[in-house]
Each structure stands twice: as C-alpha cells, then as structure tokens.
Amino acid sequence: MVEGLLRQLVERSAPRLSLPPAGGEEALPRRSLRAALQASGVRVIAEVKHRSPSAGVLRQPLDPRSLAQAYERGGAAALSVVTEPEFFGGSTSWVRVARQATGLPVLQKDFFSRPEHVAYGVAAGADAILLIARALPGALLGEMLDCCRKAGVEALVETHSAAEVERAVAVGAELIGVNARDLATFSVDVERAADLVGSVPPPCLGVLESGIASRTQLLQLVQRGISRFLVGEYLLRQADPEAALRGLLA
Secondary structure: OOOHHHHHHHHHHHHHOOOOOOOOOOOOOOOOHHHHHHOOOOEEEEEEOOEEOOOEEOOOOOOHHHHHHHHHHHOOOEEEEEOOOOOOOOOOHHHHHHHHHOOOOEEEEOOOOOOOHHHHHHHHOOOEEEEEHHHOOOOHHHHHHHHHHHHOOEEEEEEOOHHHHHHHHHOOOOEEEEEOEOOOOOOEOHHHHHHHHHOOOOOOEEEEEOOOOOHHHHHHHHHOOOOEEEEOHHHHOOOOHHHHHHHHHO
16 A cells, blocks of 8 residues: 555656657667666666755765766766755756766666656666665556566566565566665664565565665675665765765775
8 A cells, every 4th residue: 555655756756757858869779777786786776866865965966977977986886866855955966967877777666656657767867766665566567567678668666575576486587686774664674674685585575675785784684685775865975975985885
C-alpha cells in the first residue's frame, strides 16, 4: 500500500510526468547500468540530489555538472539523479547535464507510476529509471518493466521487504534495489536491507540503497558479500565529494 508522503508524490507525479519534457533533442545512445554494476569490485551509484523530505537541504549550492564529474573522478560506477522538483528540489534537465558531463550511465529517480511515464525518462535522456515496487501495485510493476524493455531503457526496481523482492523477481526485474530507508516512516535499517540484498537470486543484481555513513560500515557490508551500493546523503554532505567517494572505495 502506498501511504503518506509516498502516496502524495505518486499522485502528484501522474500529471507532471504524463508528457515527455519539451526540447526535441536527439535520443542519446544508451549506456548500460547493469553492465556498470556487473563489473568486478565495489560498485557505487553516486547520487545527485538537492534535498529530501527527511533530511532537508543536502547540498547548497548544487551544480549537477561539477558534482557528476567529481563522482566520476572519484570512481563512481554510475550516477543517480533525483528529478522530483517539489519535495526533492530536482530538475529533469539535470539528467542530460550529468550524462553529457560524464561517461557514466545515469539512473533517473522520480515517481514513475504509469506506463506512459517511461517515455518521460527516455526523453529526459536517462539510461535507466527507478521503479518503486510499493508504488506500483498489482500488474502495474510488470507492465512498467515491459514498457522499459520496449523503450530500450533499463529499470532499477526498488524494494523494501522480502515480499517486494519476491515480486520483483517474479516479474523479471534484472536490477533490484533494497532501500534501507522506509519511504513511509523514513526510518533506516541497514542490517535488514543487507539481509534482503543477500536474498536477491542471480542472475538478478542486488543493490543496497541508502544508509551508508562510513567506509568502515561499507567494508563490513562487503565482507557479507554485498558489492553494489547507491550512496547519496553521505557524499552530498561532504565538502569534497570526490575525495569522500575515493575514501569509500579505497
């Protein structure tokens, strides 16, 4: 069930995402998020995000171009760009800015809740889009994944429970994220998320999202067999995000 703020975000995204953004730019050749995450070693999706409902402003000012380049120099495998404007202060234009500034695949994070929204991600220039299992009930998750396949854009399916992981696997998701932060309560439980990432069956790739606060913590998770992470708040709060990312990966 979609509750509270998540329900508001999904409902407000529906009309806003119903049409691709204007611009008419030529389609960009896609970069594979899956291939980037499948490479050996610790793989980090580094996030471009201005603020969040739970933490407030995370980086001010935020220059998506320079931040994306700093992440690439720091060793990021991919970029996550949060584009929802009202609660997260994002902009669709950041996807193309980040993508043109780097050679990394770009995941667009917004509240995609209708099959036609996939065209929005394609038009924005995203290589992959986020699909939140909790926000896509019934057959809708599978329909959205099918639309992504037909459009040639990858999808990272975000989950928060064992049932959602099972559901993502059942509909054929290849990339499954487990968010350590509960979008309904904003509470963070990295241990529980790590257990769920460990339950993701191959050939699916599991990604631990949120909650990384130090290199020590990340190394402990790596020792448990987790090698793919999405890191946002920790990097965004650093004066030198490039050095901070290097420190995580060192």
